[in-house]
Amino acid sequence: MPLVEAIKLALAQIRVQKLKSFFTLIGVAIGVMFLIAIVSIVEGVGRYLEDDLVGKLITKNSFELRQRPSIQIGDVDESEWRSWRGRPRITEDDIPVVVAALPPSARWAVSAGGTLTFESRYAKPRRVSIECVDGAWFEIRNMGVSDGRLPTAQEYELGTPVVVIGEETRKHFFPGLNAIGRELRIGRVPYTVIGIAEKQGSAFGVSLDKFSLVPLSHIS
Numbered sequence: 001m002p003l004v005e006a007i008k009l010a011l012a013q014i015r016v017q018k019l020k021s022f023f024t025l026i027g028v029a030i031g032v033m034f035l036i037a038i039v040s041i042v043e044g045v046g047r048y049l050e051d052d053l054v055g056k057l058i059t060k061n062s063f064e065l066r067q068r069p070s071i072q073i074g075d076v077d078e079s080e081w082r083s084w085r086g087r088p089r090i091t092e093d094d095i096p097v098v099v100a101a102l103p104p105s106a107r108w109a110v111s112a113g114g115t116l117t118f119e120s121r122y123a124k125p126r127r128v129s130i131e132c133v134d135g136a137w138f139e140i141r142n143m144g145v146s147d148g149r150l151p152t153a154q155e156y157e158l159g160t161p162v163v164v165i166g167e168e169t170r171k172h173f174f175p176g177l178n179a180i181g182r183e184l185r186i187g188r189v190p191y192t193v194i195g196i197a198e199k200q201g202s203a204f205g206v207s208l209d210k211f212s213l214v215p216l217s218h219i220s
Contacts, residue, residue, distance in 0.1 A: 059141055065090065065098060066082040109137035110216060118212070119185040120173040128169055130186060148195035150182045151215050159217040164195040165210035186212065 068084035092110075099108060113131040135156050138144070147163060148207065155162055163184060170179045170193075179193045200208035 016180065028052055037051045062140060098192045107136050107140055109140050110134050112216065116187040118169070118173060119182070119188075122175060122177060126172060128210060128212055130212045132214050137213075143200075144198050145195035146198050147178075148193070150195055156215045156217055159215055161189060161191045162194045162215065163191040164197055164213040165193060166197050166211045167199050168207050168209040169212055170196050182214075186214070 067087050067090055081118045095110060102108060111131050111133045113129065115127050115129050117125050118128045135151070135153060138150055144150070146167075148164070150164060151160070151162055154160075163186065165173075165179065165184070173179070173184060174182060174193075179196060182193050183190050184193050185191070197209070197211075197213070202208055
């Protein structure tokens with residue numbers, strides 16, 4: 001049947017069966033809208049996982065060399081845990097070997113973390129996670145500050161006791177105050193707050209803004 005005749009026949013059927021044609025059109029429109037909604041939701045969830053969740057916990061296009069995994073996925077039996085605990089600790093002597101294996105264009109940083117008691121004259125002491133980092137860490141993590149500044153190259157080299165804190169840390173130890181330039185005692189050692197890190201939000205309902213960052217060489 002010629003195309004023109006087919007179109008005429010289809011239009012004639014639509015005129016004859018107006019109600020059926022109307023419901024058919026509505027069904028097709030709902031189906032298309034539903035498909036578009038599903039695609040949008042899937043893409044939105046994908047962007048959230050990549051940028052807002054995984055992107056904040058694990059830096060894109062990067063890897064971490066650790067003594068044992070920081071995130072446990074799947075079943076791990078006791079023998080596997082024992083093997084992880086038995087691994088030798090990573091030391092500064094291992095850094096040149098790892099760096100030599102990286103491509104010239106790769107950026108790298110060294111960090112060491114833990115939890116210590118923090119004190120300020122404006123709030124009760126609290127244990128807070130602390131990470132000691134070197135200069136490239138902020139670039140790799142794509143983290144800046146909302147107030148103040150990051151440590152300078154000289155402060156990294158000299159191990160100056162300065163600290164960049166997360167928003168939740170600021171709220172607790174300096175409620176209603178400008179924290180920049182104030183003293184924060186970390187493990188009884190006085191540090192000067194020089195920056196407030198950009199808000200990191202939360203993951204699985206847990207705030208990602210309860211942290212502090214200090215120059216690595218200060219504890220080396």
